[in-house]
Amino acid sequence: MKIKLLAIAACLLGSVTSFAQNRGHEIGFQSDNDSFLAQGSDRYYTNGFFLFYRVAHDPAKMGKRMRDDVANAVFGFELGQKIYNARSGNLPDASFVDRPFAGYLYLGFNGNVLYKNETTIKLGVKVGVVGPAAGGYQIQKFIHNTFGFYELNSWQYQVRNAAQLNLNLDVNKLLARSSAADLTVTGYVNAGTGFNAIGVGPMVRLGNFNQLFQSVSTQSTASRNAANQLLHNTELFFYYKPQINAVAYDATAQGNIFKDHPEPGTQEIVGDINHVVFSNQLGVSYASSRFVVDLSAFINTREVKQMVKSTHQWGSLTVLYRFN
Template identity: 70%
Template sequence: MKLKLIALAACLFTGLSTFAQNRGNEAGFQSDNDSFLGQGSDRYYTNGFFIYYRHALDVNKANSNLANKVLGFEIGQKIYNAQSGYLPSIEYLDRPFAGYLYIGSSLNLLYKNESNLKLSAKIGIVGPAAGGYPIQKFIHNTFGFYHLNSWQYQIRNDAELNLSAEYNKLLGRSAWADISLTSYANLGNGFTGAGVGPMLRLGNFNQLFQSVSTQSTASKNSNANLLHQHELFFYYKPQINVVAYDATVQGSLFKDHPEAGTQEVTGDIKPVMFSNQLGASYAGGRFIFDLSAIFNTKDVKQMVHSHQWGSLTVLYRFN
């Protein structure tokens, strides 16, 4: 009897170990808010919420260069206001009010040479139908924040179709630090632009084909060849961004502004914007956490201040 119990326990342990190593799915959320930095501000990109689901695909063994392949789905909302949601007059409106709501899908191709190409497509809407005002009003009413008074000036409704590509490549690595190239390009009637910069990681990190850094922790491959069974590292990601169009600032690409019969107020983009992101990431047996702070220079010519916000991501991996 004792031998049977030992054998059963061994089988269960083996099954759990296998389950723990084969994590082909992950789901979770990301929350962005400028209040996370504790500065008491409520301006510009003031709130964002995103839900993610990612599924690892089988890698064709005939393609010896591919290490991992991840299919992703997401839904998200971003909310923008001026230097405050309560303005004494329209003269203080230094950044257009706008909501952006979208759904999207992505395919992340990750290679053994630690480069990856992530292709994405999103459809969404900018304007009142995106729900920016009711969500911000609900948050302010729930937590006893100040009264909002300027959403009547928000960007009008406009449907958006946007395509994007992200490319990363390892440049060099030591035992506890590495540096890689990061880049992206956006094309669409909502957002068009590109950015490039380095990313420095310090700590216990894995290769870019199965790491928090490239949204590739979902995988059907064994963990045997990873640098670490768990990731825990700090990172710094400076970037230069070129902006050609932003519908949350300029409104519809195909309509006159302001639209007749509305109080819509648009703005003028700054074509070059610099960003700095500082953060920490952890990937354990099941849970993944990422906490970061983002500091951007002004991206609208009328803006009085630069802007910054905090971001929290929580994911759970499963089969």
């Protein structure tokens, strides 16, 4: 009798585990801010906030060729805002603007196809605006007033309004793996009216991680594929992701791609970008049956030639809730 009860319990536990692995929806947010790293700075990329909704598609319902090759497919919506400062939001005069002020507001959609051989391809489109209509000044003023920070006085120099239509492609490919470490090559291409760049680099993971087709690392924790045999029911790992970026255009620093700058009759200040930028991301990721949490830090080299600081950094917190 005891053996039968243990067998039933094991079956139930296995069902719960499998069920937990395959939750088809997730919703959550990401918050970026340079103050998260306790550096006492308020400069350059100073704040970002993003809302996410993702839903998985069952590969078994795809065509035969896709069924044979695809382990997971995730589609997502994203609403985001980024805010950029000069060295401070309170400057004596225009000559101190070493990085253009800008807000970027967008709505995005993406499709993420993840293959059994641990190659992933994510294609997205973002529609939005750079400039005063993005609300960067209003949000930063609200934050500063709410938390008693210094008074802003320099947003009159921000880049002018420019409608945005941008495409992005992200690719990952597993290179090697042991029981507690793996190595992936990652790359991206951005193209559109505001952001044109390409980047590539390695990603190293250490700890309890899953395959790239169902992991925090590839924004693919949502899944409807019950056949996926994961390495771990819970992810908890450290990662390091250095990258070299070739940048052709950045509307938050250079303004509207279709106009001469600064625009006549405005106080707009734009900058000259560095076309090669090195970035470093390191962090810790956790994913359970219900929750996904990622804590990371970014350190970038100078993106605009006029920037007085050779690097800038910020912290990022992502929290997602998974459901059926």
